[in-house]
Amino acid sequence: MHAEKAHPLEEATSASSVKELPLSVGEYCLHRSWGFGLIREISLDSGSVIIDFQEKPRHRMQWEYALQSLEPVARAHIFVVKTEKLPMLREQVTSDPLAVVELCVRSLGEGATAEAVQEALSPSVIAPEAWKKWWDGVRRIMRREGRFEVPTRKHQPIRIASTAIPAWQKLLQELQQPASGKSAVEAARSLVKADEASPSGREQAVSAIDAILSSPNGIASEEKLELAVIRDELLAAIGKEPEQGALAVSQWLPEDGPSLRKALSSMAGSAQKTVLRKLVQERGGAIALLLDLLPSASARSADAIVTVLVEAGQTNELLERLARVIRERTIGTETLAWICRTRDELFRPLFRPDLFFCILYLLERQSSGVAKKGSKLYELLTGKLTILHAILSEAHLSDARDVSRAALASPALRELDKRSLLGAILKKFPGVQDLVAGDQQQDSEAVLIVSWRSLAQKKKELESLVTKQIPENSREIATARSYGDLRENHEFKAAKEMQGVLLRRKAECEAALSRARGTDFSDVATDSVNIGTRVLLKDLATGSERVVTILGAWDSDPATGVVSYLAGLGQTLLGHLPGDELVLPSEGKEEGARVRIERIEAAGPIPA
Structure with a gap:
């Protein structure tokens, strides 16, 4: 790199006719075992070089060995920039992420795999917990930009093309030579949305999908199902009828509920509706299968299932099933959240x-x-x-x-x-x-009585909010801001909404902790139901018995009968004596269970 310079070491060793050491004090180098280093000293008397490696500071090497094992590093290398301009680089990963990736690719050459880029940037430039989201976003930009060749396999290097290849052509190449079923599906999904793709390109994509479906390879059946759906969408885009032969969508339809749930879980919403419509058309009992699947479905699957059931004239059956699972509390959180978020006129009776x-x-x-x-x-x-x-x-x-x-x-x-x-x-x-x-x-502002264990958990929750979640959210906001137009930037909007949630949780945690008083519930009076007692209840209608343990404000485990003294059941029981008969809270049912208190005993001491 500095061959034109005359090094003092050359004069000292001219008699031995050894070539000049191509390094000077203050320059950087790479060693195959010790990594990146800075030349600190060159000793003419001892014929040695002193180098600051990251793990071996002030390491002394004989110059003959240094000549053989050290590789000069240019000032524009990612390692040098990271060493000398770290604050600038940290700002640039947000303001111009493609420039940072290009710097890494040009510095690492054929070694610029995704893993190597991650090692170069994380954790010194990008926090480990923020890496995946940052890299996923940058990789999407790289694919759209067309100048980068982004491989499907981790061990393959990222390259910079001399001329930009249209994004749809790169997607077609990935589909024709897929690294896996997942990569084939992702490429096919993107091709369907690529308006700039030519009709001949779409025909080539159809041929590539048919080749994958015909191949006896290890691609999962649910991936083949989605590829078949996408193939029909591509055919429709060029004015052709859907495939009806041996590679038709119907050939890949799941046989049972678990298989259908697995297939839908990774499928785009439009593809889910296509599959479910085909299922209703061709399979007996499909309506019952969809009704059984709905309560535990994801939001995206719930939307597809409801759409298809309504199209099939099953609105009444749909509402009856949803009303029942809501009444019985057997509906899943995602499905219920989707119903609440949608608030469609269809769901008004619910x-x-x-x-x-x-x-x-x-x-x-x-x-x-x-x-x-x-x-x-x-x-x-x-x-x-x-x-x-x-x-x-x-x-x-x-x-x-x-x-x-x-x-x-x-x-x-x-x-x-x-x-x-x-x-x-x-x-x-x-x-x-x-x-x-x-x-x-x-x-x-009354005192909250809490167990030592739940108090410790609440303190950990606050610590996590202050030291991890809120700072991480701030980084996510900065990263999302770098993706462009904030009006259409869903990542930015989601991160800002989460910021409000986190700050509110922090304030509430601090307020709750200021009122909390920890206890192990020892020496609790058992002449009546108190906080820290275990109560045996007998149902007067069925004769069955259950045990309820009433603990602190933040203690709740319905599976083991532990309830908070602030909960409805806890409030109902507090103060009652053995032999008392009472009606338990019903949560809106016609009448709650009538029970008798059979026994009261101390639940503590509860370990921290």
Whole structure:
């Protein structure tokens, strides 16, 4: 690199006729074992070179060995830029990510695999937890830009083409020589959306898909199913009829519910509808299969299933099934969130108090205390209150009182959101004033009795918010901002919405912790039901028995009978004596179970 320079070492060793060491003090080099380093000193007396490697600072090498094993590194190399201009590089991964990738590719040459680029940039430039999202976004831009050759296999290098190849032609090449079934499906999906693709290019894509479907390779059946659907879409785009022969969509239809669920899980929404329509046309019992699949479906699959069932004239059966699984609390969180988010006229009959009770049940089941999981469902319920307004639109006062009681007793609702819900109910039904006023008379800053274990978990939650989730969200906002027009930037909008959620959770955690008092529930009086007692209940109608353990404000595990003293069941039991008979909360059913308290015993001490 500096062959024109005369190195002092050459003069000292001219008698030995050894070529000049092509390095100077202050320059950078690479060693095959020790990696990147900086030349610190060259000693003429000892004939040695001192180098600062990352793991071996001030390492001394004899110059003969240095000549053989060191490779000079240009100032424009990613390693040098990272060493000398790290703040600039960290800013550039957000402002101009393609320039950073190009720097890596030109620096690493044939070694510029995706893995090598990651090693060059993470963790020093990009945090490990942010890498995947950043790289996925940049890779999409690279594919669209057309100048980069992005391989499908990890061990293949990324290259910069001398001339930009149209993106659809690169997709066609990937489809003709797929690395896997997944890569073939991704390329085919993108080709369908590529408006610039020529008719002959689409015909070549059809031929490539048919070749994959005909091949006895290891591609999964669900991937072949989606490829067959995409093939028919490509045929339609060039004015041809769908395939009807041995490679038709019907040949790849799943045989049972689990297989169908697996196939739909990775499929685009439009492809799902095509598959389900074909299933209804050609398979007996398909309607029953879709109705059984719906409660636990993903949001995308739920949309496809509902669309196809309505098209098949099964609206009444659909609503009956949804009403039943909501009433029985067996509907999945994703499906319920999709129904709440859609709020289609079709679902109007479902917006009844049972829907509110079901939402609270799912939130309480998924989170031990205030809702952390199922946040989509939580935000839908408490955000703009449109779900509550829909539920109350045709409700009676008795329904409003049941909903108010459930909201007041639910440990899944944050205090501010609980007040917001109650305010909306009170505005429409002033008759619930006594319930709301009675609750407001309680000291809003009352001490929360909590177990040491749940207190530690709450502190960990706050620590995670402050040290990990909020900083990570800030990085996501910056990264998403780099993707362009914020009006159409869904990643940016989602990250900003999450920022509001995280900051609110932080404030609520801090407020709750300031009121919390930890205990192990030892020395609890058992003459009546108290916090920290275990209660044996007998159902007077069936004779069955159940055990309920009443613990702290943040303790909830329905599977083992642990309930918070703030929950509806806990509030109902507190203060009662052995032998007392009472009716348990019913969550909107006609009548709750009538039980007798058989025994009360101490539940503690509860270990931390």
